Amino acid sequence: MSGPGGMAGAPHQRSMDFKGSGKRLLAQFRPERAWLVVMLLVLVVSVGLSVLGPKILGHATDLIFGGFIGQKLPAGLSKEQALEGLRHDGQGGMADMLSGMDFTPGHGIDFGAVGEVLLLVTAVYGAAGLLMLWAGRISARAISNTVFQLREQVEAKLSKLPLSYLDKQSRGEVLSRVTNDIDNLGQTLQQTLGQLVNSLLTIVGVLVVMFWISPLLALVALVTVPLSALVATRVGKRAQPQFVQQWKSTGKLNAHVEEMYTGHSLVKVFGRQRESAEVFAEQNEALYKAGFKAQFISGIMQPAMMFVANLNYVLVAVIGGLRVASGALSIGDVQAFMQYSRQFSQPLTQVASMANLIQSGVASAERVFDILDAEEQSPEPDKARAERPAESRGRVELKNVSFRYAEDKPLIEDLSLAVEPGQTVAIVGPTGAGKTTLVNLLLRFYEVREGRILLDGTDIAAMDREELREGIGMVLQDTWLFGGTIAENIAYGAQGATREQVEEAARAAHADRFIRTLPDGYDTVLDDEGTGVSAGEKQLITIARAFLSDPVILVLDEATSSVDTRTEVLIQRAMERLASERTSFVIAHRLSTIRDADVILVMENGSIVEQGTHEALLAADGAYAGLYKAQFAEAVAEVD
Incomplete structure (x- = not known):
């Protein structure tokens, strides 16, 4: 595993397609578009009521100020007479300012009218709040459903990915995308979607009312918008690559932790705790740096936007004061405009702070989309058109099969082979000879490049993969158990299997004896690591699972590598009985386990170099004889 040092320049190597990924993320909401339209309409009404609030409240201010001025002036005069009197007394500036206000000389504050306005404002803000709460509920529902559907898409995609994709990806990296990135995406949407729409609607609504009150002050408020946009764009471009790198580093760190936890025994046995800790520290440091840079750079956004907002506030206050002094605006209108100025700059700041x-959410979305965009295995034929063998007998034939993992590295070239029903075929050869690859091609984990593989005369490429694999039982060298009881793990090989059938399969695999010695017998609960049973016992459970599935073809890939010699002999005898009516492929390194095979194939460099029975191959004194002598140390000199 390479250290993080090699990724130092990664943020500059590939810039994320923020626009494209953002559009694709929004497209995920298509099934929820009806609810989103309802949410939008609710928000429009809610924002409209919120925007009207300051204007109505400004009227209350005018009533109070008008009453205060009116009680200072002599009764019996009209507004025009009072203003003319002020100008006659040399108070022209005061007269100009009062000319834009509504007052009646000799009348004080109309508290009844003020109370009605305040009640109206309370009702307006209350309704706006309730509608906002409803919109939030709709938003949460739409987002939860969308993330739910996205998880289902990823789960469905994983089942369609070829084995080659998973071979090239670490488990921790894939798990990080499926869990951490989707969770981060969901949290981002919950925290931003409704608020973002609300902020944008508020900007539009406030802008309309601001132009209604005073076009001049509205233009002054808009002067700072280009500056805000410039700040947001510059900071966003610098922060986005850091968020991409942050989630890459998170995936790498999770992959390392998962590997070290899975293999913690080996790490301790070989004394590699220090190296493991150093790699963890390096990757943790890379994650810290990327996360710090992303948060710090994006964190500059809010204070910068607040500075611009305060600058806008000062400009509006100064010019608004001059407009009041000239009588062009009332104090209530200026008060309302000051509130609108805050309402206008606040959503801009909120959008910037989001x-x-x-950026973090879209970075996670792109990592999830990478999985969804991965090349799938070749499409299945239509269920109705998929070919099926007329009779399941277990005859396997390979005709001129060629395969390679990499284009420039041939592995299997022009391989032909015929296996009759009921035969036990052993495949031996050095590591990398293509033994396991041959089985992977039979199961269609990989597709052949050239040639055909026939099962009972039917090309497996024309068969449905699920139907193909239903007739093949497989036991691997690496055991796989899931969290559950031993009985449930064995029954995984056949849906609806009874307890009697489970126990019968366990007895056939010689697992019954050790299972009954456990405290809860077949009901003993195992975790996904199989804690509580030995490696050999786990192998017996997986063999019992394969026996229970009653397959036409049985594949054993080093299936007895983890059991002791006595158990191995017992399994061989059981397999002889079980394989009497099955075609069996046995991949083995211990040649003692395959002496009774009907035919032994010796593979080297993807080709069958020898085939025959155990005795015939030994008599031929070829590649098989060399392997046999080397294994049993009968001729060390010959091996040299």
Whole structure:
């Protein structure tokens, strides 16, 4: 595993397609578009009521100020007469300012009218709040459903990915994308979607009312918008690559932790704790640096936007004061405009402050989309058109099969082979000869490059993969158990299997004896690591699982490598009985386990160099004889 040092320049190597990924993320909401339209309409009404609030409240201010001025002036005069009197007394500036206000000389504050306005404002804000709460509920529902559907898409995609994709990806990296990235995406949407729409609607609504009150002050408020956009763009471009790198580093760190936890025994046995800790520290440091840079750079956004907002506030206050002094605006209108100025700059600041969340969420979305965009295995034929063998007998034939993992590295070239029903075929050869690859091709984990593989005369490429694999039982060298009881693990090989059938399969695999010695017998609960049973016992459970599935073809890939010699002999005898009506492929390194095979194939460099029975191959004194002598140390000199 390479250290993080090699990724130092990664943020500059590939810039994330923020726009494209953002559009694709929004497209995920298509099934929820009806609810999103309802949410939008609710938000429009809610924002509209919120925007009207300051204007109505400004009217209350005018009533109070008008009453205060009116009680200072002599009764019996009209507004025009009072203003003319002020100008006659040399108070022209005061007269100009009062000319834009509504007052009646000799009348004080109309508290009844003020109370009605305040009640109206309370009702307006209350309704706006309730509608906002409803919109939030709709948003949460739409987002939860969308993330739910996205998880299902990823799960469905994983089942369609070829084995080659999973071979090239570490488990921790894939798990990080499926869990951490989707969770981060869901949290980002919950925190930003409704608020973002609300902020944008607020900007539009406030802008309309601001132009209604005073076009001049509205233009002054808009002067700072280009500056805000410039700040947001510059900071966003610098922060986005860091968020991409942050989630890459998270995936790498998770992969390392998963590997070290899975193999913690080996790490301790070989004394590699220090190296493991050093790699963890390096990757943790890379994650820290990427996360710090992403948060710090995006964190500059909010204070910068607040500075611009305060600058806008000062400009509006100064020019608004001059407009009041000239009588062009009332104090209530200026008060309302000051509130609108805050309402206008606040959503801009909110949108800017959400930039780090949005960038982080879109970065996670792109990592999830990478999985969804991965090349799938070749499409299945239509169920109705898929070919099926007329009779399941277990005859396997390979005709001129060629395969290679990499284009420039041939592995299997022009391989032909015929296996009759009921035969036990052993495949031996050095590591990398293509033994396991041959089985992977039979199961269609990989597709052949050239040639055909026939099962009972039917090309497996024309068969449905699920139907093909239903007739093949497989036991691997690496055991796989899931969290559950031993009985459930064995029954995994056949849906609806009874307890009697499970126990019968366990007895056939010689697992019954050790299972009954456990405290809860077949109901003993295992975790996914199989803690509580030995490696050999786990192997017996997986063999019992394969026996229970009652397959036409049985594949054993080093299936007895983890059991002791006595158990191995017992399994061989059981397999002889079980394989009497099955075609069996046995991949083995211990040649003592395959002496009774009907035919032994010796593979080297993807080709069959020898085939025959155990005795015939020994008599031929060829590649098989060399392997046999080397294994049993009968002729060390010959091996040399």
